[in-house]
Amino acid sequence: MKRLAICPGTFDPITNGHIDIVLRSLRIFDEIIVAVAKNPRKRPLFSLEKRIELIKESLKDTDNIIIEPFDSLLVDYVSSRKGIAIVRGLRAVSDFEYELQMALLNRKLAPHIETVFMMPSEEYSFLSSTMVKEIAAYGGSVQELVPPPVEKALKEVFQKES
Numbered sequence: 001m002k003r004l005a006i007c008p009g010t011f012d013p014i015t016n017g018h019i020d021i022v023l024r025s026l027r028i029f030d031e032i033i034v035a036v037a038k039n040p041r042k043r044p045l046f047s048l049e050k051r052i053e054l055i056k057e058s059l060k061d062t063d064n065i066i067i068e069p070f071d072s073l074l075v076d077y078v079s080s081r082k083g084i085a086i087v088r089g090l091r092a093v094s095d096f097e098y099e100l101q102m103a104l105l106n107r108k109l110a111p112h113i114e115t116v117f118m119m120p121s122e123e124y125s126f127l128s129s130t131m132v133k134e135i136a137a138y139g140g141s142v143q144e145l146v147p148p149p150v151e152k153a154l155k156e157v158f159q160k161e162s
Contacts, residue, residue, distance in 0.1 A: 005029040005085040006078045010037050012044040013150045014055050017124035021089040031064045038071040058147035075110035085114045
């Protein structure tokens, strides 16, 4: 039986930190679904379709990864895909407090689904999509922070706004 894990997020945009967590998750699981949350409460820079496109382009040379949207309770989505785990990245103690609450709530709702916390590689421990967007908005280089398709898309968005 395949060990399938779900790596959920808004991914607005996907960063090298996200990519790092997804690729390292493949050492533990046979297949990973990068589940892109619609999340209308957040005001994403990129549409859901564009975020999925950027993730597909960024991970196009990697096997055993599926990228798809979801718009439901996470544990319901994981169950519907027959996943055994949710993979979450933790950058700092502040992430841990929120993620622990979510993991415990998810365990209450679906005890058969585990949550796996992964620390990012050191070079990405500070990285967030919010920071990347801010750097790009002010014309800074995000070349070492995001995959090339994302860098290009950010340049296009912020050049239009100038």
